[in-house]
Amino acid sequence: xTAHAVERQFRQKVCEKVRLAEEGLGRFRVFTPFQFExxxxxxxxxxxxGDRWVLCDEGHTYMHLTYDLDEKDLQKGxxxxxxxxxxxxxLVEDRDGELALPVPDEQFGDALYTFVQAIxxxxxxxxxxxxxVRSTFFDDFRAFVCEKVxxxxxxxxxxxxxxxxxxxxxxxxxxxGTSKPLLVxxxxxxxxxxxxxxxxxQFERWGRTFRSLGGLRGPGADQPEGARAxxxxxxxxxxxxxxxxGEDRAVPPGVAVHDVTPAGPMAGRRTANLQGGTVLLVxxxxxxxxxxxxxx
Numbered sequence: 697x698t699a700h701a702v703e704r705q706f707r708q709k710v711c712e713k714v715r716l717a718e719e720g721l722g723r724f725r726v727f728t729p730f731q732f733e734x735x736x737x738x739x740x741x742x743x744x745x746g747d748r749w750v751l752c753d754e755g756h757t758y759m760h761l762t763y764d765l766d767e768k769d770l771q772k773g774x775x776x777x778x779x780x781x782x783x784x785x786x787l788v789e790d791r792d793g794e795l796a797l798p799v800p801d802e803q804f805g806d807a808l809y810t811f812v813q814a815i816x817x818x819x820x821x822x823x824x825x826x827x828x829v830r831s832t833f834f835d836d837f838r839a840f841v842c843e844k845v846x847x848x849x850x851x852x853x854x855x856x857x858x859x860x861x862x863x864x865x866x867x868x869x870x871x872x873g874t875s876k877p878l879l880v881x882x883x884x885x886x887x888x889x890x891x892x893x894x895x896x897x898q899f900e901r902w903g904r905t906f907r908s909l910g911g912l913r914g915p916g917a918d919q920p921e922g923a924r925a926x927x928x929x930x931x932x933x934x935x936x937x938x939x940x941x942g943e944d945r946a947v948p949p950g951v952a953v954h955d956v957t958p959a960g961p962m963a964g965r966r967t968a969n970l971q972g973g974t975v976l977l978v979x980x981x982x983x984x985x986x987x988x989x990x991x992x
Contacts, residue, residue, distance in 0.1 A: 702716065702724075706804060708805055710805060710812065713729045738756075749798070749802075751796070752791075754794055775824060855867065860898075868882045879906050881909070
């Protein structure tokens with residue numbers, strides 16, 4: 697079968713945007729519109745393997761997954777089960793990390809459709825990882841706080857018994873034993889940052905004195921990603937509610953993020969019991985906000 701005929705089959709069975717590019721004898725690169733979630737396209741090659749044709753990824757799929765996961769995590773638990781089930785359901789072979797599907801009876805279009813489905817199904821392990829991160833964030837947060845704060849000084853799931861008997865403005869953890877109680881929030885999402893901000897503003901209206909700290913999972917403040925994460929949370933959850941129609945969404949002048957970790961040049965006694973995390977102080981808003989970035 698000619699390359700033109702194969703390409704025509706691909707387009708008939710999969711989609712019109714599929715095309716072939718020859719890369720030497722018995723080898724073609726298959727370009728499709730299908731992508732992983734991050735925008736990278738699936739890597740698919742059609743090559744001659746003895747007396748038959750084979751579709752393969754030349755190890756790209758597993759390599760792409762290891763951008764976010766350790767290779768060993770793909771070989772155990774729920775992730776391994778997803779991969780094994782996908783390989784079995786779509787009759788795809790795992791050849792030492794290379795995914796391959798022999799083309800039966802010159803059914804090139806059907807084979808490509810099946811191979812694409814298998815790769816996309818295998819990539820579902822990234823969604824499993826994301827859900828696990830969400831579900832374990834609060835466990836990690838509690839473990840971190842329990843490690844740094846004496847048990848008799850903290851109360852989880854606290855609410856103001858006088859002003860908020862129905863717990864409409866809950867605090868993930870209240871730390872006492874200081875002149876001003878420390879209200880600590882776990883902030884895995886921008887929505888949680890927004891809710892914490894609303895609660896803090898309500899406590900301020902009630903005349904409560906406090907200091908606040910938000911726990912974010914992420915890199916340290918000395919890395920660009922850490923500062924960007926805090927700026928995004930500020931823009932979407934802290935500053936956005938105060939923005940007037942037509943105003944720029946950018947963080948206004950005067951708002952700054954400072955590294956105040958114990959190891960940093962601005963370290964102070966207030967953060968001395970938070971060794972192991974990165975504390976960012978946001979100034980230029982009222983009241984000031986603290987964000988704590990801790991490792992999982």
